Amino acid sequence: MKAVQFSKPGDPEVLQVQEVPDPIPGPQDVLIEVKATTVNRLDLFQRAGSRPVGQLPFTPGLEAAGVVLQDANGFRAGERVLTENAQTAKGGGGYASKIAARASDLARIPDGVTFEQAVAVGLAGSTAWASLFDLGRLKAGERVLVWAGSSGVGSLAIQLAKHAGAWVVTTASSEERADLVRKLGADEVINYRKQDLAKALAGDKGVNLVLELVGSTLQTSIDASAVDGRVVLVGNLGGQEATVNTQSWRLKRVHVFGGGMLHTSVQNIQQILELVAEKAVTPLIARILPVEQAAEAHRLLASGEPQGKIVLIHS
Numbered sequence: 001m002k003a004v005q006f007s008k009p010g011d012p013e014v015l016q017v018q019e020v021p022d023p024i025p026g027p028q029d030v031l032i033e034v035k036a037t038t039v040n041r042l043d044l045f046q047r048a049g050s051r052p053v054g055q056l057p058f059t060p061g062l063e064a065a066g067v068v069l070q071d072a073n074g075f076r077a078g079e080r081v082l083t084e085n086a087q088t089a090k091g092g093g094g095y096a097s098k099i100a101a102r103a104s105d106l107a108r109i110p111d112g113v114t115f116e117q118a119v120a121v122g123l124a125g126s127t128a129w130a131s132l133f134d135l136g137r138l139k140a141g142e143r144v145l146v147w148a149g150s151s152g153v154g155s156l157a158i159q160l161a162k163h164a165g166a167w168v169v170t171t172a173s174s175e176e177r178a179d180l181v182r183k184l185g186a187d188e189v190i191n192y193r194k195q196d197l198a199k200a201l202a203g204d205k206g207v208n209l210v211l212e213l214v215g216s217t218l219q220t221s222i223d224a225s226a227v228d229g230r231v232v233l234v235g236n237l238g239g240q241e242a243t244v245n246t247q248s249w250r251l252k253r254v255h256v257f258g259g260g261m262l263h264t265s266v267q268n269i270q271q272i273l274e275l276v277a278e279k280a281v282t283p284l285i286a287r288i289l290p291v292e293q294a295a296e297a298h299r300l301l302a303s304g305e306p307q308g309k310i311v312l313i314h315s
């Protein structure tokens with residue numbers, strides 16, 4: 001089989017197509033022909049050497065959507081499946097054309113949902129769900145701030161929060177991106193380059209939950225919170241450091257949760273896929289490229305230009 005791998009950390013050019021042995025499924029596994037995967041920021045960090053990987057050569061790709069090749073562990077040959085744990089699969093990650101994934105990691109892709117849509121749900125959907133509901137405890141009628149609305153995680157979080165009956169405010173860096181996130185259902189959009197978000201929300205009673213994808217904006221998130229608000233730390237798009245006023249944090253009794261590696265259950269991922277099938281949720285796909293162009297995909301993601309997920313497909 002083919003796999004796009006790197007043998008040493010470095011620039012995107014270290015990603016090369018290699019001929020590698022097919023994975024041998026273990027007793028808990030299901031053998032899958034991978035049709036699509038995505039590029040995540042973690043792939044860039046792993047390739048550049050700033051996040052440790054196991055053994056070299058290494059095959060990136062956190063998600064994989066594909067077709068079951070042999071009946072195994074309750075799955076039938078020909079079924080379409082998704083895992084957001086492709087890196088723990090034998091032969092994985094998702095930049096490989098075949099993987100042997102644990103059956104317990106697999107969601108079934110419903111009719112009407114493409115492989116590209118399914119992988120675009122993958123980790124981003126799992127993270128959005130886990131931060132909104134598992135950790136964030138979002139309830140209908142609450143107000144939520146989702147930073148970076150056009151990101152893979154943000155674009156799904158907006159839609160899942162709206163579907164759950166919340167009021168959603170989000171951020172965008174341009175009018176074009178603001179229009180996009182309004183179409184996804186955001187009730188209010190703040191251009192953080194032109195407006196001070198905390199001031200823009202000052203007349204309101206504050207938000208009950210913040211999905212903090214930027215990190216460096218923690219003080220703004222605290223300022224935007226209602227009394228007893230919750231802030232879930234999801235990412236560091238703006239950097240790892242933040243300066244906070246502990247007095248405003250303390251007096252407002254804001255609960256800040258470190259999200260860690262956020263994953264929800266396979267059952268919840270299945271629910272998101274069903275919402276996609278019902279057209280209640282639309283994964284935002286920025287670009288679809290052949291997996292052989294993984295280096296170009298890495299450069300694109302690093303540029304900050306894409307709105308939504310970059311999907312890589314296996315031919």
Ligand SMILES: NC(=O)c1ccc[n+]([C@@H]2O[C@H](COP(=O)([O-])OP(=O)(O)OC[C@H]3O[C@@H](n4cnc5c(N)ncnc54)[C@H](OP(=O)(O)O)[C@@H]3O)[C@@H](O)[C@H]2O)c1
Binds near residue numbers: 150174236305309
């Ligand atoms: N904890 C976990 O388990 C987990 C899992 C997945 C992702 N993450 C993290 O979540 C974050 C989002 O990931 P993603 O893959 O969804 O991102 P992405 O699709 O690459 O989205 C990037 C978008 O974020 C916005 N952005 C970038 N810098 C910003 C800043 N300083 N302030 C506000 N907005 C900014 C930009 O949109 P605008 O130009 O419109 O601002 C940009 O297009 C990342 O930090 C990622 O590492 C965490």
